[in-house]
Amino acid sequence: MYYGEKFVVEMSNSALTNIKGQQAANPTLAITINRSDLEQVMGGQTTFDQLLAQGKAQFDGDRKAFDQLKSTLTVFKPDFELMPGTKPKVDVPMKPRDPFEVQNLAVTGGE
Numbered sequence: 001m002y003y004g005e006k007f008v009v010e011m012s013n014s015a016l017t018n019i020k021g022q023q024a025a026n027p028t029l030a031i032t033i034n035r036s037d038l039e040q041v042m043g044g045q046t047t048f049d050q051l052l053a054q055g056k057a058q059f060d061g062d063r064k065a066f067d068q069l070k071s072t073l074t075v076f077k078p079d080f081e082l083m084p085g086t087k088p089k090v091d092v093p094m095k096p097r098d099p100f101e102v103q104n105l106a107v108t109g110g111e
Helices: 035-042 048-054 064-072
Strands: 007-012 015-020 029-033 057-061
Touching: 007 064, 029 035, 029 048, 029 064, 035 048, 048 057
Parallel strands: none
Antiparallel strands: 007 015, 029 057
16 A cells, blocks of 8 residues: 655756655645556556646645656657667657656557
């Protein structure tokens, strides 16, 4: 069971770190959310903004820090050049996405 989990998440010098079981004395932003709802965000099935609107998440403090962190996340294109010479000859345009959104998993079992 995950009841009462606490984490400190800090961005400093371009490094994102977290410590389980701790809380900052004066956090810029405190986020309260059920673990099951957080897993829905991590799985791309909902967003923090949707959970805030539904009353399932609470932000206490300056949301600016959250929005700054979100803006630094990279959405990788599935056709990036893994090895030299493997870049597709035609650039595949992608629509803008929420960086917390996760695409559906590809079926690789031949079904």
